[in-house]
Amino acid sequence: MTAAGDSLVRGLAANYLGKAFTAFLSLVTLPILYRQLGGEAFGVFGLFFSVQVLLGVFDFGVGAAMQRDLAALQAGAPTPRAADVVATVRSIERMLWGIVVLACALAAAGNEWIAGHWLHVQALPLDLVARALFWMAVAASLQFIGNFYTGCLNGLRRHRQTNALQSAVWALRFVLLLWCVQAGVAPAGTMEGAVVTVLQAWAASNALHVLAARVMLMRSLPAAAGEPGVAHLRQAARFGLPLVAATTLIMLFNQVDKLAASRLLALDSLGRYTIVWSIAEVMYLMYQPVYTSFLPIFASRQAAARASGDAAGLWQSIALAWRVMSIAVLPVAVVIFAMPGLVILAWTGDGQLAESGGGVLRWIIAGAAVNSFLFIPFALQQAAGDLRPWTWRIALALVFYAPLAILAIHRWGMLGAAAAWCAGSVVLAIWLARASGQSVPDAPAGSGFLDALLPGSLRTLLPCAAVAVLGAWLPWPAGRVGAAVLALAVLAVCGFVALRSQPQLWTWCMQMLARLRGGRALTP
Template sequence: MARLRDNVLASYAGHAWVAVMGFAFVPAYLRELGAERFGMIAFMLSLQSISMLLDFGIGVFLGRELAQRAHDPARRGGIPRLIRSFEWLVWPTAALIAVLIFAGSGLLSTRWLKPHQLAAAEAGHAVELIGVAIALLWPTSFYTAAMAGMERQLRLNVLAIVFATLRFGGAQLVLVCTGSGLQGFLLWYALVAAAQSVTTARALWKSLPESDRPVQFDPREVAGARHFALGVFATTAFGLLLGQLDKLTLSTLRPLEEFGCYAVAATVSGGIGRLVQPMFNAVYPRLSRLASNGRRQELSQLYHLASQIVAVALAAMAGVICAYPGSVLLLWTGNAEVASRTAVPLALLFAGTAINGIMNLPYALQLAHGWTRLATSINLASIIFAIPLYAVAIGRFGMTGAAAVWFAVNAFAFMVGLPLMHRRLLRGELSNWGLRAVAPPVLAAATVCLSARLLQPSVERTPGGLAWLVLVTGAALAAAALASRGARRAVLDYWGPMRSP
């Protein structure tokens, strides 16, 4: 059986490479395409996130179900039939996504977006290509969730590294060598998306155990998923809507150029997901298995350890970004105007996304127990709270208002959701989680970053400036790790803390 430590490391390696590719090439895309056309790419990524609603919770259900079946000899042989049954839903849904976006391309390009430089025909054609690209990539999430549930993290992340390199590096070559602009970028994106979906599907099927019955569609497999999957769907639907409200509202109320600048800040803050998702992907299947077997002590130990490691990484990165938002943007993009306009929004976005990231492990614990109602309720309440605030804040303060509301919404979810969760799951451990897992690394990293800001308030776009940010990041990470008992133990006892329970 793959060791949990190896799964975590493989997952982090894959996500780190994808993040490096994105951060390395986004400034180049911005230079080649301009803010408005880059805004179209940001719009594509927003639509891509929204398309995950049509997953209907299947991916999360598979992660939990496969983690349990893979270690149960009586149910292991039914895994191929389970995958085949849901495949009959996945590919038609992908086709539906393409049709819906293609049919609405005219309205989306003229009524929703507000391009000034792009001609109406070019914008409409771009939205059509966006629909094709999103549809071709969409099945990848299904196969990725299945491979994560089977704990095939090494193979999964090798594929992620290969296709991230092809997607980002290849798109830059297309822009530079062909001069095809936005159309060439989207065509390349669609081509790589198709290749990734097909290749990931083949990799999954090669890793499945032999079936105990004919591998064909079984309506009972789909019906058996309906209660948990629909709960996850509701949670995911509200969560995705909440996560895209700022961008959707900003894109319709403000000029496309401003939305493009905001998308740059959102890209940076979205990098936090690369710090959290690897741990979630590796730990969630194991939490599900421990929860189903009633092994509470091991479940608690894994939950607290994973939370501490995530808190260390988030505290260090959020501290540096919030201390030097404009400097980070200037070093990254080389665009002084974009850095100046988006510095404050970036700090607010990053702080809010860091809070959201801290809540990922508690959410994994809820899913492992098959409990979705709390997360659904919190997300729904947050949406009701956020919609009027976004309308007012964006109308008055633009992208700074959008970022401020995002921070407030996540702070609300944190303060309300965590106490409610710990009243039912791992009762009596909230104070231990907050005071030992979260607070020490956050306070340590914040102290280092605030001290650095006092010593050197601004950082220039020079090798010395870059070296200073690297030094501060390393110091914040070291301080956060030393302040976290679990992280210290993981470093000192490399082979022990994440052995398979």
């Protein structure tokens, strides 16, 4: 191995700092695009974000298999062999590049049909929308292959390097996008036409990310002694196929509301739904670093538990991950839930959207908060190497949820889409979490999986909710700056209360601060 991977503390710190920086740039960028391009042009991004997610299905789960195996190598596990893993990484890389080329070719062939027959375009020229759809496919395809390289690096626990790269790419993207909309680069002087140039800039920044991530991965792969065999590729496929089935279904579940809205609602309404949904994407910032940091830990602890028959270390990691997720997710979720209109106003500066979108955001953030915790059992299932318990449950839930979402959108528009997604995702999350508990050794004191973990979350949720409700009763300022100050002040108090509600993590943070000040600190 070229170098040791990051420790859990350094990995968490790197992931949160990196995601905080990129989320900040995203939070700044999207309202600018919404205001400058207009609701209808921004509606193209609603489809763009869905395509980015759905393309992730087409690594057929082998990317996640590689992340798992690289984590095992990093932990010094005797199997799999380094030569097999490296050869498999290269084989998967070639396959994924073929998918990138195919996706771009299909977009070039079908973009005009989608613009004219699927989307409800009102004012924009159809040829402009068609060109935007092509560049959307290019940008999403490059994001797809870049995610594979980044996932492999995270499996090697190179969190600091990957976050530094992603932060640099997002900074470049921010500059390019800001230049596109401020310079008014558009045909015939129409700002809406800048959507094509914005997507071209997005694709260019993704291309840079792909190139740099590939170089980093090739340099970080372990030395591969011996002749590689094909057995490991088949093993990766056996793990990957159930994984791709589960991830395909869960991605479809989470995109049904957006895809149905793109067909049933006007492009302008889709743009407003997308910008409200984008606020809830802050949950990604809160949960993704926990998932990324703990997945390699779970993989190594699962292997150790199978070898020794002692799952105490695994359960300590699960409990720690759940507590970290509680203090990361719950303060943000309760503040947005209690003051959705204020948050929309602070972010977009659009008073009309704040008034009409508050109820939509409240439904979305409730579902997003519950889904954040689902990534802990999801990481456990990945570490265990068996996604079959999830697959049939998601498939059955999708059969009932899809028609419910379509009917809700027909009846209530954006609000119906958000409410249907929230209700469906909460029920599914609870069902899947209980299923994951069956694949983990018995919890301490013989309690169930959720029964052992939920009390810790309630200890954080209740005081945070009390603070957020009190904040919602305060007089709301009319201006955007005042709204932002109030929302951030309430969030800061909630964050402090959340951290104090978890004594072990509070002590841990105080020790880290003492280290930074140069004082004496106990070993965490």
